[in-house]
Amino acid sequence: MRQALPKLPNLEKVQGKATIRVTPESPVEAFPVPTPVHDTPVAKKRLSAPPSPKEAPTNLHLFSEGFVDLNFKVQPELRHAFKVYAASKGMTGKELLESAFELYTRVFPLGDEAVEIRRPSAEQMRLRREKRQEREARMTRIRSHQG
Numbered sequence: 001m002r003q004a005l006p007k008l009p010n011l012e013k014v015q016g017k018a019t020i021r022v023t024p025e026s027p028v029e030a031f032p033v034p035t036p037v038h039d040t041p042v043a044k045k046r047l048s049a050p051p052s053p054k055e056a057p058t059n060l061h062l063f064s065e066g067f068v069d070l071n072f073k074v075q076p077e078l079r080h081a082f083k084v085y086a087a088s089k090g091m092t093g094k095e096l097l098e099s100a101f102e103l104y105t106r107v108f109p110l111g112d113e114a115v116e117i118r119r120p121s122a123e124q125m126r127l128r129r130e131k132r133q134e135r136e137a138r139m140t141r142i143r144s145h146q147g
Contacts, residue, residue: 082096
């Protein structure tokens with residue numbers, strides 16, 4: 001069973017808000033004073049000295065291992081669709097982006113080589129229709145349970 005909170009003698013209501021009235025009899029440890037944010041020293045990030053003019057052309061490093069950030073903004077709907085698609089395929093967003101980029105560069109290469117784009121076979125179209133119908137049926141079931 002729920003316990004009742006103890007009554008605090010120095011609790012007042014002012015304009016509908018609960019406030020604490022501090023009196024000389026109030027214990028000091030009951031009212032800790034937070035440290036103001038602006039008094040806290042903040043460590044500043046400092047950039048290293050720029051390279052000398054002789055070193056400047058050679059200071060760009062190619063990343064041979066590990067990962068680097070690739071940041072760009074997209075519309076919220078695209079972000080949601082991208083994450084949902086990746087999750088539905090059991091992929092991470094990184095894996096989906098890599099495979100999409102690989103496919104795109106095969107279809108639209110930088111050089112003059114042409115890539116033949118062929119139409120899906122009748123069997124592939126039938127499988128796509130079946131999957132789409134299964135997906136639609138699954139979504140209909142989910143929506144019927146939500147309502």
